[in-house]
Amino acid sequence: MDNLLSSVQSPSDLKTMDVPTMEKLCACIRAFLIENVPKTGGHFASNLGVVELTVALHRVFSVPEDKIIWDVGHQSYVHKILTGRQDKFPTLRQFGGLSGFPKKAESIYDCFDTGHSSTSISAALGFAAARDLKGEKGEAIAVIGDAAFSGGLSMEALNHIAHCHHKVIVILNDNQMSIGKAIGGFSQYLNKIRTRSAYYTVKRETNELLHRIPVLGKPSAMALKKLSRLLRYCVTPGVVFEKLGCRYLGPVDGHNIRQLCDTLSEAKRLDTSVLVHVMTKKGKGYAPSEEAPSRYHAVSPKKTEGETCSARFGKTLVTLADENPSVVAISPSMPDASGLSEFVKKYPHRFFDTGIAEAHAATFSAGLAEGGMTPVLAVYSSFLQRAYDSLVHDVALGKRHVVLAVDRAGIVGSDGETHQGIFDISYLSHIPNMCVLAPADMDSLSEMLGYTIKEHAGPIAVRYPRGALPSFSRPSFTFGKAAVLREGAHITVAALGRMVHTALAAADILLEKGIRAEVIDIRSVKPLDVETLVSSAKKTGQVLTIEDNVLSGGAGEKIAAALSGICPITIKAFPDTFVTHGNVDELFALYKMDAKSLAAEAERILKA
Ligand SMILES: Cc1ncc(C[n+]2csc(CCOP(=O)(O)OP(=O)(O)O)c2C)c(N)n1
Structure with a gap:
């Protein structure tokens, strides 16, 4: 079994596989996910649900020529496995390791970075328009969950598709779940589509009725035709999508490889935009996650201890x-x-x-x-x-x-x-x-x-941050007031939120070296307690700020403006960059925002 999985190093290895072999491959992929994802932590149930869909997509389409955009991107693990990244799974979501989301920088098979919901249809339409303007080939495919599908951006993109002539393929992965139960009008509409048997019954009965009625002349025949159209409008699956300019194909059993390959091939053959409605089970193939998909939406190797x-x-x-x-x-x-x-x-x-x-x-x-x-x-x-x-x-x-x-x-x-x-x-x-x-x-x-x-x-x-905040002794909260946590003489360290603990730890390090830092908990960025900050700055003559926000537009810049002309100020915050994935402490150390680095910075300032 494992040999079969490792025999797939790129999507081209799927091109000659028959259906039974692809089914075996799906079993191997599930076993791989179940074994590996809980070790590193990551999105679990959503990936188990798209195993067959992802295999079928790579069988029918050819990345990177065809562009597959994974909405949110939390369900892209199977895609990563099939595109030569199996070996990197032990590093999933760790610093320097495999990202938990699609990343252009990581693979030529990832064409669009995602992480936030409901962007895929807009992006696919953009790809399609660019392709057509440049006279190029290739499909633009958005793979989107039913909850992400109901997001506003998706609706705006669908509305745009209706009046463009650029073909996109939207794969609606309908598992009836968001992280919890999917809610809202769209969810109800999709539910109606799923109960498709109702459509066939009504359609058959209408046809029979129309045939049994004797010829009544032209006006009545036209009225009946209208009635038939109206009925079709009420009960045809996906009629709303058809009205929006997307051919509707489905619902398809998202765990049936043969059905998926046939329907996706049909979507590829058509020369209009298509919506393929795929029914999947979130958490498929692992009993606990099938039963409680929300609990298994994401898994973590270690339990969060204490109150978050x-x-x-x-x-x-x-x-x-x-x-x-x-x-x-x-x-x-x-x-x-x-x-x-x-x-x-x-x-x-x-x-x-x-x-x-x-x-x-x-x-x-x-x-x-x-x-x-x-x-x-x-x-x-x-x-x-x-x-x-x-x-x-x-x-x-x-x-x-x-x-x-x-x-x-x-x-x-x-x-x-x-x-x-x-x-x-x-x-x-x-x-x-x-x-x-x-x-x-x-x-x-x-x-x-x-x-x-x-x-x-x-x-x-x-x-407030993810996880917990440590307790410490401090004055109670007054709106608009900062809190002086530790009186000092040589430098003021003004910190915000969880960075207050970093500042206190840095002050301890400095104290061992005879440097007495005054530590201020800023508490309120707006309104800023200028009075407390100015009086501390006048006392110590040096201010160092730290916050877990980017420097630009952050608390430090506001404090710098308030202290202008009073004393020099140094700001510690994230630089003008996107911060990669990794362990929180590792990332703070990387940007020299840990206690040791902060203390070293204070020393450097004082020496200078
Ligand atoms: C803008 C935005 N809001 C919230 C989230 C958090 N989020 C991640 S996955 C998810 C549920 C997605 O459900 P669905 O699209 O149906 O995909 P499924 O996980 O069911 O496959 C949510 C709410 C997000 N990624 N982006």
């Missing part, structure tokens, strides 16, 4: 919601991962899953606020990037009291470039009316959340 920030956020929010019936929670398709499970259970009518729709979620929250509710939008930092204009135009401009619970802020680690939450301070804090807070420990997170809901008016964000 997401969990603390969720717990605090339930308490705040108990006290205040106007509190409602919104999640763009990630309620469990955002810590909202308990809230959803207790207050199902006060919870809104918008589907993968961050921009809609933000504007929807603005509407809720205007309508008198207190919306708390729980969203990952990198995904909130999608909602930038909604935040500016709908939330901030009208000073709406929307609370943004910005999870996974800063470095998230193994998901890499697309998922690092290192831009939120920059893209939030320059918006007028928006406030931005960052807790350094769990209790501060609770205190800040309490403030945002009970006392604040207007838009406000609380950003």
Whole structure:
């Protein structure tokens, strides 16, 4: 079996394989995923679900001439296995190792980097238009899950396909799941398509009825034809896609290689845009993940110990919601991962899953606020990037009291470039009316959340990292105030969020060398506590800042502007780059943002 898997080193090795051999290959791939992914951690159930689909795609199409764009890209492991990257799986998602998402830089077979949802149809249409303008050949293929398919960008791309004449093939991988259950009108529509037998019954019965009716003259015949068309409109699978200019093929059993190869060949043969509706089972072939696909959406080799920030956020929010019936929670398709499970259970009518729709979620929250509710939008930092204009135009401009619970802020680690939450301070804090807070420990997170809901008016964000924040002794939270955690004399180290612990550890290292650093927990990027920062700067004469955001537009730059002419300042933040995948500590060390490097930087400043 393993020999069969290792005999496939490039997709061309599939071209002469017969169906039974491809079926055996699929079994080998599943065994490979089940053995390897839990060791490194990574997306699991989604990959188990697309084994046959990926084999069939590579059998029928030829990358790199044909372009396959994997939406989100979390389901691209099988593609990686088939394109010469099997041996690298022990390094999956580790620093310097195989990425968990498609990466152009990693392979000629990856044509488009992904990580965020719903981009594949737009990108495929772009490829198709470029191909046609240059008179080139090759198919442009978007492989997209049913939840990603319902995202706004996908709808915009479909709308565009309808009025372009550039052929794209959209493979709709329908497993009826997002990370949790897929929700929304599209999900219901796809459900209707799946119950296809209803269509055949109605169609057959209509035909029989039409035949049994005696000839009634032209007007009645035309009326009946119209009725028949109307019925077809109501019950033909995929008629909506046909109306949007895509030939609909399916539904196809996504675990039947022969059916898949036949349908994909038909899609290739057609000269119009096509939507192939493929039915798959998320987690297929591994009983626990078939039963609980959401739990196995992603797996990790080590269990998270202790309370995470997401969990603390969720717990605090339930308490705040108990006290205040106007509190409602919104999640763009990630309620469990955002810590909202308990809230959803207790207050199902006060919870809104918008589907993968961050921009809609933000504007929807603005509407809720205007309508008198207190919306708390729980969203990952990198995904909130999608909602930038909604935040500016709908939330901030009208000073709406929307609370943004910005999870996974800063470095998230193994998901890499697309998922690092290192831009939120920059893209939030320059918006007028928006406030931005960052807790350094769990209790501060609770205190800040309490403030945002009970006392604040207007838009406000609380950003916190993936995992936990350590506890430490510190003064309680006051809005707009920084906290001096340690008095010093030689240098001020001002830190934000989890970097406060790095600053304290650096101060310990410095103390051993006789250098007394004053450590300030910035807490609020906006409003910034200029008074506390200025008074410390005047005392020590040197300021060093550290934050887990990019330098440009971050807290350090704001502090530098406030301290202009008072004392020199050095800013530690991520440079103007995308931060790769890897272990969080490794990445901080790489960018010299660990305690040792920070202490060394302070020493260097003082020596200079
Ligand atoms: C813009 C954005 N929001 C949220 C996510 C988080 N996310 C990753 S996969 C996923 C579910 C995808 O479901 P579907 O497209 O149906 O694919 P499946 O995993 O079921 O194969 C979500 C919500 C994301 N990647 N991008």
